[in-house]
Amino acid sequence: MTETLGLRERKKRQTRSLISDVASGLFIQRGFDNVTVAEVAEAAGVSTKTVFNYFPRKEDLFLDRFPEAVELVTRAVRGRAEGESPLAALRRLFLGLLEEGHPLGGISPRYQVFWQVVLDSPALRARVRELVEEFEGVLAALFAEAAGAGPAEPAPKLAAALVVAAYRAVYLTSVGRIRAGDPGQDVLADHIALLDRALEAVERAVAAF
Known part of the structure; x- marks a missing residue:
C-alpha cells in the first residue's frame, strides 16, 4: 500500500510539473494574457479540469513554486x-x-x-x-x-x-x-x-x- 501511494504521489508530481512546464513555455512565447487554460491543457495532453485540479488559478501555473x-x-x-x-x-x-x-x-x-x-x-x-x-x-x-x-x-x-x-x-x-x-x-x-x-x-x- 505504501509503495502504491508513493507511486501515485510521484505520478501526481510529474503531471503537475509537466503542466507547469508546458504553461510556462507558452506564457514565455506568447505572453501570459494571450494564452488560455484550455490551450495549456491541450498542449500538455490533459483536460482543462485536470489543469484546475492542480492549479486552481491560471496565475499559479506560472507562479508554481x-x-x-x-x-x-x-x-x-x-x-x-x-x-x-x-x-x-x-x-x-x-x-x-x-x-x-x-x-x-x-x-x-x-x-x-x-x-x-x-x-x-x-x-x-x-x-x-x-x-x-x-x-x-x-x-x-x-x-x-x-x-x-x-x-x-x-x-x-x-x-x-x-x-x-x-x-x-x-x-x-x-x-x-x-x-x-x-x-x-x-x-x-x-x-x-x-x-x-x-x-x-x-x-x-x-x-x-
Missing part, C-alpha cells in the same frame, strides 16, 4: 536546531538557497524572461502581491507557533512583516541591477551580503520586543 516555498520555510522553522531562533533558521535557509542557486533564490540573469512575463501581466503582478501577503501570513503563524503566542499577539505578525519587507527590498534592488546590465555574479555576491545584513537587522529588531 509557492507551495514549495511554504514547505521549505515550514520545515526550516519547525525543524530548527535546539536553541536556534525561527529567524535564524529562515536566514540560514534563504542564504542557503541563494548559494546553491535554487530557483526560489531567483537572482541570476537567466530569470529575466520570467520577470518580464510577470511585469507584462497585470494579473500576474496582482497574484504576486497576493502570494506575498499569504507568505507573510504563513510566517506569522509559524512564529506564533514557535513562541506559543496567541492569535492576538502582535510580535509574530511584526516579525513576519519585517522579514518580508527586508527580503522584498533586497530582492527588488538586485533584480533592478541585473535588468540594468550589472554582471550577474557581482549582483549575486552583493545580494547575499545585503540579505544577510538585512535579516540580521530584523533579528535584532525583533529581539528588542
Whole structure:
C-alpha cells in the first residue's frame, strides 16, 4: 500500500510539473494574457479540469513554486536546531538557497524572461502581491507557533512583516541591477551580503520586543 501511494504521489508530481512546464513555455512565447487554460491543457495532453485540479488559478501555473516555498520555510522553522531562533533558521535557509542557486533564490540573469512575463501581466503582478501577503501570513503563524503566542499577539505578525519587507527590498534592488546590465555574479555576491545584513537587522529588531 505504501509503495502504491508513493507511486501515485510521484505520478501526481510529474503531471503537475509537466503542466507547469508546458504553461510556462507558452506564457514565455506568447505572453501570459494571450494564452488560455484550455490551450495549456491541450498542449500538455490533459483536460482543462485536470489543469484546475492542480492549479486552481491560471496565475499559479506560472507562479508554481509557492507551495514549495511554504514547505521549505515550514520545515526550516519547525525543524530548527535546539536553541536556534525561527529567524535564524529562515536566514540560514534563504542564504542557503541563494548559494546553491535554487530557483526560489531567483537572482541570476537567466530569470529575466520570467520577470518580464510577470511585469507584462497585470494579473500576474496582482497574484504576486497576493502570494506575498499569504507568505507573510504563513510566517506569522509559524512564529506564533514557535513562541506559543496567541492569535492576538502582535510580535509574530511584526516579525513576519519585517522579514518580508527586508527580503522584498533586497530582492527588488538586485533584480533592478541585473535588468540594468550589472554582471550577474557581482549582483549575486552583493545580494547575499545585503540579505544577510538585512535579516540580521530584523533579528535584532525583533529581539528588542
